[in-house]
Amino acid sequence: MRTINDGFPIKQFNGIDINTSTLSSPANYYTYSSRVVKFIVIHYTGNKKDTAKNNATFFHNGARDSSANYFMDEAECYQSVALNNAAWAVGGTKVYKHAECRNINSISIEMCCSGNSIVSEKTINNTAYLCAELCKYIGITADTVDIFVLRHYDVWDKQCPAQWATENSAGWTTFKEKVKAILRNEEGLTMEQYNELKELINKQAAEIADLKNINKQLVNVVQTTMVYDFNDDNMPSWARPAVQAAMDCGAIQGDEDGCLGLSYKDLRAIVREYRCGLYNK
Ligand SMILES: [Zn+2]
Known part of the structure; x- marks a missing residue:
């Protein structure tokens, strides 16, 4: 949970710059100077094939009766709605499935589709990194991902993202495990730092073994000569x-x-x- 008054606190994640050049028309969200955020909600756009830029442009150009904070595709991320503002993303006309999560207390990420309305593994992977970055920002730990990271499907009965919209979706579980793994690595070391450290330790162990060997040889020389x-x-x-x-x-x-x-x-x-x-x- 975090009180957010900075609209654009995250500039970059996993090597991807967040593009803020094409913001949503103010007609598409509720404006606040600050708001308290607890949840991150994952969506898909439902288009056959689209890009983050397509969506940013679409919402920039007029009143669409909906919006999202972020659009993610295989290569790019566009932020469309500032984080202190509430995107119109999880609301619906039906009864809510989730007791607490609403537009006002959540951040919504829309995953774009790579063909046949399917979100690709590349986009899912990028979304996991963005989601982990947002988790760190609002204070969701690896241990609380299951409570505070939701699908639109969990908030009300919308088939969104369609490929994960079942009670025991393996894809959704895998996604959350990925987010947890990123958080756990970054709570300690990044994978890259871990590998570097391991290599260094192995190198030093080899050097120590060499030194021990030299020492043994010296002892031998002393004992024989x-x-x-x-x-x-x-x-x-x-x-x-x-x-x-x-x-x-x-x-x-x-x-x-x-x-x-x-x-x-x-x-x-x-x-x-x-x-x-x-x-x-
Ligand atoms: Zn949705």
Whole structure:
């Protein structure tokens, strides 16, 4: 729910600019300085084949006794009625099916048809992104899409959009799931950001694995080539008491310069022997 006093708060969604160059004639809607909006209602134009621009022009040019806030086709989106104004879109002469949703508290999106009065997947996809953008604007979350995003069919008994106008329409469910998925992604990361991050993490994991491998090789080099000449800080601390005991009892002696010349393997052997008591005095 949001109090709307900005007529054109959304300029762009999913790479599509919202065209506001061809607004509806004021004869086609109720004018308000602000209004409280809770619902988004999805329609189809019902024409055989049309475009957002066709519709924007049609409603621009005169009194039509109806209107919508947005017209969406496969490539373009035209906003026809400012969001603070109430389009004449969900009203009807029959009894309302929905207890609350009316023109005054809803935003209507009309999907254009791509032939045989069918709304194409491309247009449906674009509409899902526009719908998600509007959800974010008026405070509908992924968890409340099922309550606040409606078909004209849900508001009163009009077969609109015709291809979704049944109680358990799979197409309508898929549309709402798409809107929820967009909202969930954008509440956290966009799909693109997620993929970028995943790639970065994988790259870093590979680098860490390489470093571990290099470290292993270094340890190996130390263990096979390092020579310990003196019982000092260069010698591993675990070996020093054993080496000292071996020196004390004369088991190991250095060369003429006092260099012990012990390898890593020698250190381990001396420690083993020390534990076995060989260097006890
Ligand atoms: Zn409708």
